[in-house]
Amino acid sequence: MESNKNNIIISVGRQFGCKGRVVGKILADRFGFKFYDAELINLAAKEIGFDPSLFEKADEKPGLPEFFQNVGQLMFGINGGAENYLSSAKLFEIQSAAIRHIAEAGPCVIMGRCSDYVLRDNPNLFSVYFSAPLEFRIACVKERSGIADEEKVRDIILKTDKKRAAYYNYYTDKEWGHSSSYNLCADVTMLGVEQTAAFVGDFIKAKFGL
Numbered sequence: 001m002e003s004n005k006n007n008i009i010i011s012v013g014r015q016f017g018c019k020g021r022v023v024g025k026i027l028a029d030r031f032g033f034k035f036y037d038a039e040l041i042n043l044a045a046k047e048i049g050f051d052p053s054l055f056e057k058a059d060e061k062p063g064l065p066e067f068f069q070n071v072g073q074l075m076f077g078i079n080g081g082a083e084n085y086l087s088s089a090k091l092f093e094i095q096s097a098a099i100r101h102i103a104e105a106g107p108c109v110i111m112g113r114c115s116d117y118v119l120r121d122n123p124n125l126f127s128v129y130f131s132a133p134l135e136f137r138i139a140c141v142k143e144r145s146g147i148a149d150e151e152k153v154r155d156i157i158l159k160t161d162k163k164r165a166a167y168y169n170y171y172t173d174k175e176w177g178h179s180s181s182y183n184l185c186a187d188v189t190m191l192g193v194e195q196t197a198a199f200v201g202d203f204i205k206a207k208f209g210l
Helices: 020-031 037-048 052-058 064-074 089-106 135-145 150-171 193-208
Strands: 009-014 034-036 108-111 127-133 184-187
Touching: 009 020, 020 034, 020 108, 020 127, 020 193, 034 089, 089 108, 127 193, 135 150, 184 193
Parallel strands: 009 108, 009 127, 034 108, 127 184
Antiparallel strands: none
């Protein structure tokens, strides 16, 4: 695929609660790129005519969730057989097609969903992974969610990260959160949200000669 500096795709992976989504949105705004997060799920759902809520329940979960077995039974009267209903592998395939369609449409920032792997052959791809110390993430999630119980928040964070890692590792040949899986990794707390976005933005400009 021929490189085109005007069609840069920024793929963002991040630990839950590290404010990586905020940094990604800032990058999209500063570059004038489109921003895709939950919208990507909606796009994948609309392409096959399903309610997006079905995809949200299976989002970033490897294998075939029990939920979709129940959906298959409810909609088609099926009692078994992965080939008879919408599997997680099929959902990933549909979502991957949506990601490639988005990437072809113009420059953008895509949050997660293995977009760095799906677009691995795209010369315009730049992948970044954001992290932060657990205590910082606990404070962020407590403020954002309104949950006061610190242990409950800690559990949510660890389970979410475990889910993301399992999903990423299941569908790619890489390791979620490992530096070798991305072009750049950054701890958001080192510089703060705004300066991290500025740093990554400058890195991207240098990489693509902007």
